[in-house]
Amino acid sequence: MQPEEIYDRYGEKMYHYLALRLGSPQDAEDVLQETFCRLARYSARWALVRNPRAFVFGVLRNEANRSLAKRIKRRTDGVSNPGEWDRLASVIEEPPDVPASQLARALGELPDEQREVIALKIFQDFSFREIASVCGLSINTAASRYRYGIEKLRASLEGKI
């Protein structure tokens, strides 16, 4: 599969996944670029790929993890910046009941693994089986992470919806 075809099929969804995962549109753009470079390197493997979407998101996930690891290393105090998730609001269309900034902050407060599963399930329409395959989890673990994540998100937005 050519990079143009991959982008046309999954580019938009990849960008959204990265924005939700990293909390920053700028970082999402950078990591998306790196992902496509990596996919260009893997061009010979395409003949062996059975599920292109799972493969693309697997590569994307690895790049996102690398970027997050670098970010954690860069932090000198080891504490995340409380305002760093506000940038995510620029990617979210203003919902009818809650300000986008509040939803962005609520998503940012979730543990990364729960946010990831929610991003894949809600915004990418992945099944739990696909999530399990992309994240290297069991289906039950993927489902329970989703459930806990949704509960936490609901609790933090309670009374606002």
Add this chain to the structure above:
Amino acid sequence: MKDTVPKGFERWLRSVTLKPSPPDLRHKVLKAAAEYRERKAWTTPLLRRCFTACAVVLMAVFIADGLVSRAQRMQLIALAGGPRPTPIQPDDEGALLAEVLGGAVNPRMMAQETAESRRRTIRKTASDDLLQIERLTEDAHESPEDLH
């Protein structure tokens, strides 16, 4: 498990849409990927074509060389009046004998034996010569009158 997920909230969350990616992102990403692929490729298209041409030329040279040398050999054989029987080399004699003896004596032993026999012959000849010289000398001493 599905019962525990608040359906109303999930539906609301699904209704939240995300803004499309910046319009120039596609071009930027694909350009970066193309540049990366070009940078990482150890051959350029021109170099690949050169490699292919070289391989074809080499193959042609090998084939032509084989054909020419075969034709020359045939020509030489024809000039020499047909194939000649190859003479048995002295070193092959031992091997041939060992083969005839059915492996009872190996070629090395045969070679050693041959060398030893040659040495013995030389020694014997030399000692015979010496004996003859001594005998002649003694004869000369015993009959001095013959000299006069």
